[in-house]
Structure formats: structure tokens, C-alpha cells
Amino acid sequence: xxxxxxxxxxxxxxETKLINKKILGVEVFYNNMIDYPTVSDFKKNxxxxxxxxxxxxxKWIVMTLxxxxxxxxxxxxxxxxxxxxxxxxxxxxxxxxxxxxxxxxRFADVRKFGKVMLIEKDKINNMKPYTELGLEPWDKNLTxxxxxxxxxxxxxxxxSVLLDQSIITGIGNIYADEILFLSRINPLTKAxxxxxxxxxxxxxxxxxxxxxxxxxxxxxxxxxxxxEGVTGMFQNNLFVHQREKESxxxxxxxxxxIKVGGRGTYYCPKCQK
DNA sequence: AGTGCGACCCGAACGC
DNA sequence: TGCGTTCGGGTCGCAC
Numbered sequence: 001x002x003x004x005x006x007x008x009x010x011x012x013x014x015e016t017k018l019i020n021k022k023i024l025g026v027e028v029f030y031n032n033m034i035d036y037p038t039v040s041d042f043k044k045n046x047x048x049x050x051x052x053x054x055x056x057x058x059k060w061i062v063m064t065l066x067x068x069x070x071x072x073x074x075x076x077x078x079x080x081x082x083x084x085x086x087x088x089x090x091x092x093x094x095x096x097x098x099x100x101x102x103x104x105x106r107f108a109d110v111r112k113f114g115k116v117m118l119i120e121k122d123k124i125n126n127m128k129p130y131t132e133l134g135l136e137p138w139d140k141n142l143t144x145x146x147x148x149x150x151x152x153x154x155x156x157x158x159x160s161v162l163l164d165q166s167i168i169t170g171i172g173n174i175y176a177d178e179i180l181f182l183s184r185i186n187p188l189t190k191a192x193x194x195x196x197x198x199x200x201x202x203x204x205x206x207x208x209x210x211x212x213x214x215x216x217x218x219x220x221x222x223x224x225x226x227x228e229g230v231t232g233m234f235q236n237n238l239f240v241h242q243r244e245k246e247s248x249x250x251x252x253x254x255x256x257x258i259k260v261g262g263r264g265t266y267y268c269p270k271c272q273k
Numbered sequence: 274a275g276t277g278c279g280a281c282c283c284g285a286a287c288g289c
Numbered sequence: 290t291g292c293g294t295t296c297g298g299g300t301c302g303c304a305c
Contacts, residue, residue, distance in 0.1 A: 001297095001298065002299095003299095059299080074299095075298075075300075076297080076298045076299065077298085111297095113299070113300085165300085172298085173298070263297085
């Protein structure tokens with residue numbers, strides 16, 4: 001659920017609280033969450049590393065430390081809490097960082113799907129996820145020609161291909177539906193059958209919808225009580241996603257929901273022929 | 274190489 | 290009301 005706009009929103013919030021803080025140590029309560037290195041190396045290596053910078057790459061949050069990059073992937077429901085040692089541990093808090101100002105950064109995930117990595121700086125470009133990620137939506141190299149080359153071998157529906165992080169990175173299920181609506185493209189169209197205009201529309205609308213969503217602080221589809229959760233407002237701007245049986249904001253037709261590649265997919269049958 | 278699908282999780286929504 | 294079942298979401302790994 002967190003896609004690029006939500007990830008950026010979270011990263012910006014973390015930045016205001018974590019820059020120049022030092023990580024004194026870490027506790028791990030769910031080992032599978034640490035993707036790299038081993039849990040024991042993770043705990044050992046992160047000691048006394050200072051946080052200098054927080055950015056994003058694809059849907060990853062990337063923190064620059066002294067000798068490593070600390071990466072987080074929120075998957076569907078990963079979130080961060082700021083607490084102190086005295087605060088009781090919530091059952092969904094799986095990785096807890098002790099900071100040098102006596103606060104704690106706690107990474108929580110109800111579904112336990114979130115991932116954490118601590119990668120040596122000189123290895124960052126030689127291992128996943130960086131080797132697998134495509135262009136950022138705002139990258140100048142993201143052109144119709146680039147997509148033409150990538151899409152040429154894809155007989156999959158464009159909806160599925162927009163979710164392929166190795167082509168454009170950062171788009172998830174919500175914004176994929178919105179981008180296709182704005183581009184007036186049927187989600188089942190094979191990627192290789194798209195026209196030059198289709199590809200240009202996809203690029204333009206990807207940038208527009210993500211920029212707008214970032215302005216609104218992201219999309220909140222389910223409501224969470226936590227004060228640190230992403231509580232964006234972009235859900236009020238959605239044209240099709242999660243609007244099954246409602247009226248198209250453009251033509252008044254009924255929005256329908258289908259499955260594409262196993263994913264819930266919403267579209268307007270009249271606007272997206 | 275491209276494609277399809279189960280696995281990973283578990284709370285919420287649904288069906289009876 | 291209470292129970293059991295299904296669903297969803299991003300990504301990986303495996304089989305074809």
C-alpha cells in the first residue's frame with residue numbers, strides 16, 4: 001500500500017527526527033524482517049552508526065550512515081514509532097533502535113512483511129534491491145523510447161507491467177489504476193501493444209498523479225489510529241481505485257473491478273476502452 | 274527470458 | 290452471536 005508518495009512522506013517525517021542521531025544498538029524481535037546481513041551481524045554492525053541523510057529509492061527508505069546504508073521496505077503496513085525505553089512494547093513492533101538521545105525508533109508491521117537491510121556502502125550498487133530497480137518516475141531517462149524497449153517483450157497487461165519495479169519503480173496498485181484512468185488506457189491492454197501516445201501519457205500522468213499525491217501527504221485507504229501513521233488526503237482525489245460500483249467522475253459510468261494478475265483492478269469501461 | 278502462481282502474514286470482511 | 294473462510298497487498302522464488 002505505501003507507494004512512492006507514502007514512502008516519501010514517511011522519509012521526510014523521519015528526516016526531521018533522525019538527522020545527526022546516533023544508533024547505539026538494536027533489538028530484533030522477528031528475525032525474518034532482517035533481509036541482510038545475518039541478524040547477529042546486523043546488530044553488531046549498526047552500533048554507533050550516525051544517521052546523516054534520509055532519502056528514497058523506489059519504495060525503499062534509505063538512510064545514509066557512517067559505513068552503511070540502512071534500508072527499510074514498508075511493504076503493505078510497515079510503519080515507524082518514536083518511543084522511549086519506558087514505553088511498553090506493542091506486539092507489532094519488530095525492530096527497535098536505541099538512539100543517543102534516549103529515544104527509540106521502532107519499526108512495526110502487523111503483517112510482518114516489511115524488510116530491513118544494512119548494506120556496506122561499497123556494496124550498495126552490486127546487490128539487491130539496487131540492481132533490480134528501474135527508473136524513478138521523475139528520471140529524465142524515462143521516455144517513450146525507454147518504455148517501448150522495455151515493453152516490447154511484454155505480452156502481460158499494462159496494469160501488471162506498471163507494477164514491475166524493474167521498469168519504473170515506485171508505482172503500486174493504487175496509483176497504477178489512477179495512471180491508467182488518466183491515460184484512458186484499458187488495464188488489460190498488452191504492454192507491447194501500447195502506442196507512442198499511450199506511453200507518453202503514462203509518463204506524464206505518472207508524474208502528475210505522484211506529485212499531487214505527495215502534496216496531499218499520500219493516500220490513506222484504511223484508517224489507522226497511530227499518530228505516526230501516514231494520514232494523507234489523496235484518497236479524496238482517486239478517480240477509480242476502491243470506487244467499485246461508484247460513478248466515474250468524468251462520464252458517470254459505473255466503475256468496475258476486475259482481477260488482473262491477481263490484483264484488484266478498478267477502471268471505467270467507457271473512459272478506458 | 275517471460276510468465277504464472279504459491280508463499281509469506283494476519284486483521285478485516287464476508288458467509289453461514 | 291459466533292464460527293469458519295476468504296481476501297488483500299508487494300515481492301520473491303520456483304516451475305514451466
